[in-house]
Amino acid sequence: MVVNGIDVTVNGLNDVSEQEIVNYIDYVQTQTKEKVNSLKLSATKDGQVDIRYELQPQKFERIRRITGYLVGTIDRWNDAKRAEEHDRVKHGLH
Structure with missing residues (x-):
């Protein structure tokens, strides 16, 4: 019911x-x-x-450590920080 x-x-x-x-x-x-x-x-x-x-399942946001910062998304980062994230060495990707 x-x-x-x-x-x-x-x-x-x-x-x-x-x-x-x-x-x-x-x-x-x-x-x-x-x-x-x-x-x-x-x-x-x-x-x-x-x-x-x-x-009911809870919504959650994935949090990652990127360039020393805990972030959910990088949409609010300035151009310099975006470039730093783009240029970083990504480990564990095949």
Whole structure:
């Protein structure tokens, strides 16, 4: 089932309302401070609820050390620094 745009699987819990599922989603997002991609609720042997979840992938920017600087991109470099990067010896390339 899909609740608030999130794929939800419920196993062994026959009486779980949609509001309870929304509360579980809110709980996970509050604890992790990230957006939930999918949620799986299962009953344990002792009557508890097992919550398993997948968070949405985070975007990240590749950071490299170029000519002594940690950079993501070189689009803001001046001409001299761009020339230094162009002329450097690149190791490990075949």
